[in-house]
Amino acid sequence: MAAKCPLCGKPAAERFKPFCSKRCADLDLNQWFKGGYAIPGPPVDPTPSNPSENDPDED
Template structure:
């Protein structure tokens, strides 16, 4: 017979500090780690790299063809 703990998948660790995630702050372990993550998003630390503005303007200009 299996126990409920054996059937549940392992919880992912907190992405900020690596401690086990808490249900109330999932996927984080605490409000502090959730706030650290939010601050990183708001400050621009997490960003998706894009193309340079020069590359965009050259590709977006209509050609003379």
């Protein structure tokens, strides 16, 4: 039973399992690497708005 490269679907090579070649292995690694580093942080609001904290319309 031959495993298939998860990237391109070609038969995986023993040497680069589960990929078919170094190219695919590198590609996958790259994506993983990028994904690990490009962490989308939460949107930072530079202008904090607390309307209830400083409400001029108090009784």
